[in-house]
Amino acid sequence: MGKILRINTKQRQFVFEAVPESLQGLGGRALTSKMILDEVPATCHPLGESNKLVLAPGLLSGTPAANSGRLSVGGKSPLTGGIKESNSGGLISQKLARLGITALVLEDKPEDDNYYMIVIKKDSVALLPADEYVGMGNYEIMEKLWAKYGKNTGIMSIGQAGEQRLKAASMQQADPKGRPGRAVGRGGLGAVMGSKKIKAIVVDDKGCGRIPQADPEAFKAANKAWVKILREHPVTGQGLPGLGTAVLVNVINEAGALPTKNFRTGRFEHAQDISGEKMVENMEARGGIVSEGCHPGCVIKCSQVYHGKDGKQLTSGFEYETLWAFGAHTMVKDLDDIAMMDRLCDDYGLDTIDTGVALGVAMDGGLLEWGDGKACIELIHEVAKGTGNGKILGNGAAFTGDALGVDRIPVVKRQALPAYDPRSVKGVGVTYATTPMGADHTAGYGVTANILGVGGTVDPLKKEGQVELSKNLQVATAAIDAAGLCLFVAFAVLDNDNGVQLIVDMLNAHYGLDLTPDDVVALGISILENENEFNLRAGFTKKDDQLPEMFDKEFAPHNTTWDFTEEELQVAKIF
Amino acid sequence: MGKILRINTKQRQFVFEAVPESLQGLGGRALTSKMILDEVPATCHPLGESNKLVLAPGLLSGTPAANSGRLSVGGKSPLTGGIKESNSGGLISQKLARLGITALVLEDKPEDDNYYMIVIKKDSVALLPADEYVGMGNYEIMEKLWAKYGKNTGIMSIGQAGEQRLKAASMQQADPKGRPGRAVGRGGLGAVMGSKKIKAIVVDDKGCGRIPQADPEAFKAANKAWVKILREHPVTGQGLPGLGTAVLVNVINEAGALPTKNFRTGRFEHAQDISGEKMVENMEARGGIVSEGCHPGCVIKCSQVYHGKDGKQLTSGFEYETLWAFGAHTMVKDLDDIAMMDRLCDDYGLDTIDTGVALGVAMDGGLLEWGDGKACIELIHEVAKGTGNGKILGNGAAFTGDALGVDRIPVVKRQALPAYDPRSVKGVGVTYATTPMGADHTAGYGVTANILGVGGTVDPLKKEGQVELSKNLQVATAAIDAAGLCLFVAFAVLDNDNGVQLIVDMLNAHYGLDLTPDDVVALGISILENENEFNLRAGFTKKDDQLPEMFDKEFAPHNTTWDFTEEELQVAKIF
Incomplete structure (x- = not known):
């Protein structure tokens, strides 16, 4: 025990x-x-x-x-x-x-x-x-x-x-x-x-043996099948190991949902320069590691090590969100500048999404010029130095906008929006608005059915089906997070009738339980109930489950707007 | 019309x-x-x-x-x-x-x-x-x-x-x-x-005549009686014209409710140095104006002009709240430093309460040393310069605390608490918590019955009667603010059975109406209803009607704590 x-x-x-x-x-x-x-x-x-x-x-x-x-x-x-x-x-x-x-x-x-x-x-x-x-x-x-x-x-x-x-x-x-x-x-x-x-x-777990399992053979069998479905799915077996999450730069840009210049438009003219393809091209020239896992036992291996022009490691774990936040969002097109910002965030200990979004907001506030990667790097250094501007940036996007009197601040519950415009990937927009976490794509990744054709198909530009999609994904994600599984297993699980059962089989074999898929769903629901209860006690209301008014404006190229009512969004919540 | x-x-x-x-x-x-x-x-x-x-x-x-x-x-x-x-x-x-x-x-x-x-x-x-x-x-x-x-x-x-x-x-x-x-x-x-x-x-109203009145004679008679009650009340007739609101430094310090060193204790050992008495002493030596009105037609004249050591005007309208915020709160004891801070706030356009409280919070955050008035002055200059630290300070106390990672931030609805500790002047504490304005003494000045013996007597250290006191004062204050009257008329009105009637008489004589005192109360109530409705729509809840947890701690010299429940406080609200 x-x-x-x-x-x-x-x-x-x-x-x-x-x-x-x-x-x-x-x-x-x-x-x-x-x-x-x-x-x-x-x-x-x-x-x-x-x-x-x-x-x-x-x-x-x-x-x-x-x-x-x-x-x-x-x-x-x-x-x-x-x-x-x-x-x-x-x-x-x-x-x-x-x-x-x-x-x-x-x-x-x-x-x-x-x-x-x-x-x-x-x-x-x-x-x-x-x-x-x-x-x-x-x-x-x-x-x-x-x-x-x-x-x-x-x-x-x-x-x-x-x-x-x-x-x-x-x-x-x-x-x-x-x-x-x-x-x-x-x-x-x-x-x-x-x-x-x-x-x-x-x-340090030196000296600890393997954890005894209730039914090691059953576990082994389930895990074998589990590995198989992960390896066979096109996203977890090919897309992610190939270019990492950076594969999404061109995909989302093509979809017209890559938020550019602080969410003003959905296509970045220099998307190719900050893409996974460009990253791998540089790796081939400079060295680096295209595919490695973030923890032992990973079979997806979506992480990579990116080298600078000098052939030395510049950063690792160079995610799509980071490329976007320091790239399209701020109009910076130099991949090496973006990699340096990623490194500095790892080093100084900063969330790359909130920091990147803060940089774009700071550009709207006149503190930096659009596209000036070198100035961004300098400003991130200020965080480590503890200067006033460093404290402003390091407190994230909402804080930076407030500091500079900017009214264009893409946050929900004061957390910065990630790399998918909610007007043109409405499924993830519903998640941004309603997850107890604040704007968070990983809390219910509606990009799946909206863009990637995983787990069904829902038109990303329309409202229909998005609330239900987000709600189901939020529940599933909570359960996956409880299991300690990487979120990316969801791609395979969503497209495989046996996926959830395999997770249940592993849990049962490990702990000697008799769980069913329904129990896993119930676990996910109970997590969201607990989280929403905390937020309720903290004073959150349905007013906090909405996007800021900047998203009422039309968004190119699809000329979409954020058009969910408070009541519609509440359906995605579990209390 | x-x-x-x-x-x-x-x-x-x-x-x-x-x-x-x-x-x-x-x-x-x-x-x-x-x-x-x-x-x-x-x-x-x-x-x-x-x-x-x-x-x-x-x-x-x-x-x-x-x-x-x-x-x-x-x-x-x-x-x-x-x-x-x-x-x-x-x-x-x-x-x-x-x-x-x-x-x-x-x-x-x-x-x-x-x-x-x-x-x-x-x-x-x-x-x-x-x-x-x-x-x-x-x-x-x-x-x-x-x-x-x-x-x-x-x-x-x-x-x-x-x-x-x-x-x-x-x-x-x-x-x-x-x-x-x-x-x-x-x-x-x-x-x-x-x-x-x-x-x-x-x-510029050049060329405008007097506003026609429905009954000029009745108005004149009512205003004459009105002036009389203002002149005869000890606070509006003597206290305020004598030392201005600065009279309160020694009064509130004596009461053990002068928040000192960011609300750690209720007495400041150098209170005398920042008092109204000291201010007047300096005026007598240096010149200045002890009593003037902030607008034509004022008969209270609680404002003053304060000169520096050089005999030239340093600041005007030097209020108790300002003396406290830049003084006891930050442990600064040099009245001329405080006057300079007041001047800079007038000049750069900053609220002295939020700025002063922010300085104390910045001291808790290690940005300044306690009591260092010169450093405070320099930091206020940074606001005009637009530096990072200037933007932090200029965004107020809550923002400064957030910027510096301080957890001791005396605010309600993110507005800084004024100069009366809510644990030992509980009547005004209820107002801080429940007014739609955020912490604001002027929204329901419970100091009256708690400390000054005006409008009755309520023990400042006990809960009994405070919620009702604050509620009534909030309603009365809203009505006074609607009339365009100075809040200080309330001292006389609260202690005079004919006070409200005189205001009603003036309104009736001016507009040709038949209002009663009940109508004035109803007006005050409707104002609070409207304001609370707006805040409700903005997402405020009863969680926002409470003081931060720092006030749960005992407060010397009376060893009081803030001990109202959410439910008790809601009684003070009008929806």
């Missing part, structure tokens, strides 16, 4: 406790959201002593199930003021699971300014002074911690942004090569970690 | 229209709040084209009624996101009334960056290019405009803060001597004016 490791950051003490009845059978997002709902007063200040940071491996993390290594992190978000779950790849999820730790909970808040780090091993938990790492970026601290604790240890750390408790601050997790390329990016959870004065978490 | 002057700031055109049936009989806050509710979509961006700025004289403005020269300004607040009415003294209210203008409405928003000014005369309205005044502070622009348009013209202008559309930006109104000492301070309405690219409004 697992246990919960609670660390009081004020007393600098820890305690293991048994998983209470109320939390049994939960993992990943199901566990973080339930604990935050139960334990954190919804109206508390996100950076105050009452907030908590919960790290939870998924239900399948630590097993050999393919693509099950996502770690969920939950808390009250400094960005949105609501509940937040953000998850990432890396090594920690599987290691925590093997250590038998169902959740790691950071509580309270120190009164002094000293930083600590947490080192978790098979037989020990230590809180160690970490002042020597303060002011350090994630690249450097991860290198030092791998040097000290051995390669292949799981590392989570915050950069200068998290130390400053900025609202766009991420927690960065080391990937299997020790690079800070995996981000718990959205919602400013790095600021919560910073408020608790924890600079890094080191997780 | 009056008319409404609408100015489209995008088309740069104006139109006069008759007051429609639905707005007849309304003035001041009653009119601004009704028009904002009816005409502004509650979820719009406050700096966008859909917001409006409504300037309305009170119902008694333009008449000889003593203390009737307050001008109400309404709009959706960039600071709170809710409805806002803020009013000030000066010359405009009476002049607009004499010009027969019931409301001046600024609509839409230019697409270019050119600034204009509005010049209203008896027979003309002009929109004139104002680029020559851009970047100018209020002292300079008012001097230039009086030189150009003649002394005694009414001037409203924005400084550098309003141009930058900062959330703490005020609109400053020239006082009777042409100084920018009167502020439409709270809620960032200066940013709305800036968003509409209007740098200044000039109002």
Whole structure:
């Protein structure tokens, strides 16, 4: 049986406790959201002593199930003021699971300014002074911690942004090569970690064996079939391993839904320059890695390592969202500038979406020129320096717009919109508006049926069917996040009648349960219920489930507008 | 009959229209709040084209009624996101009334960056290019405009803060001597004016006669009795003319409710150094004016002109709230530093309360040292310079706390708390929590019965009777704001059985009506209904009607806490 490791950051003490009845059978997002709902007063200040940071491996993390290594992190978000779950790849999820730790909970808040780090091993938990790492970026601290604790240890750390408790601050997790390329990016959870004065978490599962399974043979069989459907689906088997998520630049541009110049139009004339195809072309010339996984056991391998002109690594995990945010959104067309911005965000610990969107908003506010990548890079450096403009940018898009008196701020619940214009991919627009997370494509990726022809077909430009699509995807996504599975498995699951059953089979074989697909759906629903309940207690209303008025304007090339009523959108919500 | 002057700031055109049936009989806050509710979509961006700025004289403005020269300004607040009415003294209210203008409405928003000014005369309205005044502070622009348009013209202008559309930006109104000492301070309405690219409004009523009255003799008699009760009450007849509102420094400190060091304790050891008594002592040594009115017809004359060590005017309208915000709150004890900060806020166009509270919050965030007045002055200068830190400060206390990752932010609805700790003056605390305006002492000044023994006695440290007190005061205040009367008349009205009747008599004699005191109460109630309805549409809930958790902690010297439940507080609200 697992246990919960609670660390009081004020007393600098820890305690293991048994998983209470109320939390049994939960993992990943199901566990973080339930604990935050139960334990954190919804109206508390996100950076105050009452907030908590919960790290939870998924239900399948630590097993050999393919693509099950996502770690969920939950808390009250400094960005949105609501509940937040953000998850990432890396090594920690599987290691925590093997250590038998169902959740790691950071509580309270120190009164002094000293930083600590947490080192978790098979037989020990230590809180160690970490002042020597303060002011350090994630690249450097991860290198030092791998040097000290051995390669292949799981590392989570915050950069200068998290130390400053900025609202766009991420927690960065080391990937299997020790690079800070995996981000718990959205919602400013790095600021919560910073408020608790924890600079890094080191997780070492040396000495832990495999987790005993109820029915190893059944598990093996299910996992084999699972791997097969992932490998056979065109998106997870070919598209993502080939160009990574960057494959979407040309796809979404072609669809006329690539938000350009702060969501003014849906096509970027220089889309080709920032595309996955261009990225791979550069890799072929300069070296790099076209396809690798973000955690052991990944069979999709959509991540890559991108080199600069000098043939040295510039960044890793170079996602479509990042290419868009620093590219089309800001009119920057130099892929190397964009890669540098991605690297700096990994290093300083910033969400690339909110930071990129903030840069575009800052251009609308006159702080930068459209398309000036070098100026963007300089401004991101300001974040690490802690200047006034750095604090403005590092607090994200909504904050930057407010600072500069801009009225064109593409956010929902103060979280920046990702890389699909909601007027021309209405299915994902419904998710932006209604997910308890704030604008988040990963909370219900309506791009599937709207654009990619996965899981059916729904016209992206029309309202019909979008609310139902988003609602179903939000439920499915919550369940996937609870399992610790990579969201991209959804492509295969949506197109395969046996997909959900295989996940259920793995859960049953691992835990010795008799779950049905309906139970998994019920789990997804319960997660959303808990999250919406928290937000309700925090003061959110249906007024918060809408896009800003800038989306009432027509959007080229399809001349679409955002035309959902409050009432229509409420149908996508689960209370 | 009056008319409404609408100015489209995008088309740069104006139109006069008759007051429609639905707005007849309304003035001041009653009119601004009704028009904002009816005409502004509650979820719009406050700096966008859909917001409006409504300037309305009170119902008694333009008449000889003593203390009737307050001008109400309404709009959706960039600071709170809710409805806002803020009013000030000066010359405009009476002049607009004499010009027969019931409301001046600024609509839409230019697409270019050119600034204009509005010049209203008896027979003309002009929109004139104002680029020559851009970047100018209020002292300079008012001097230039009086030189150009003649002394005694009414001037409203924005400084550098309003141009930058900062959330703490005020609109400053020239006082009777042409100084920018009167502020439409709270809620960032200066940013709305800036968003509409209007740098200044000039109002000249030359050639207008007295406004005809239905019963001049009855009016004269009522006003005579009105002046008498104002002159005879100890607060309006002696306290306020003697030391101005600064009389409160020692009073509130003695009561243990002077929030010190960002609301950590209720007594400031250097209170005497920043008191009204000290101010007058300096005036006696250096020159200055101890008592003057903020508008013609004032018989209370609580304003003053404060000189520096060099014997020259440093600032005017040096209020208790300002002394506290830049003094006890930040631990600054040098009265001349505080006066300089007040001057800079008048000049750059900043609300002194939100700016002062922001400085204290910035001290908690490590940006400044406690008590360092010179550093505060430098930081306020940054606002005019438009630097990152300037933009942070100029966006107010909530924004500054967010920028710096501080969890100790004394705001309600993102507006900074004024100078009375809500734990030890609970009556005003209920107002902070529940007024639609965001934390605002002037919306229901429970200090009266809690501390000053005016209008009865309610123990400031106990909950009993506070909700009812605040509710009644909120209603009465709304009615006073509708009449265009100075809030301070309430001291006399609360202690005089004939007070409300005299206001009713003046209204009846002026307009030829048959109002009763009940009608005035009903007017106050309807104002609050309209304002709360707007906020409801904007997404506010009872979660927004509470103080932040920092007030749960015990407060010395009385060891009080903020202990009202959500439900208890809702009783103070009128929907």
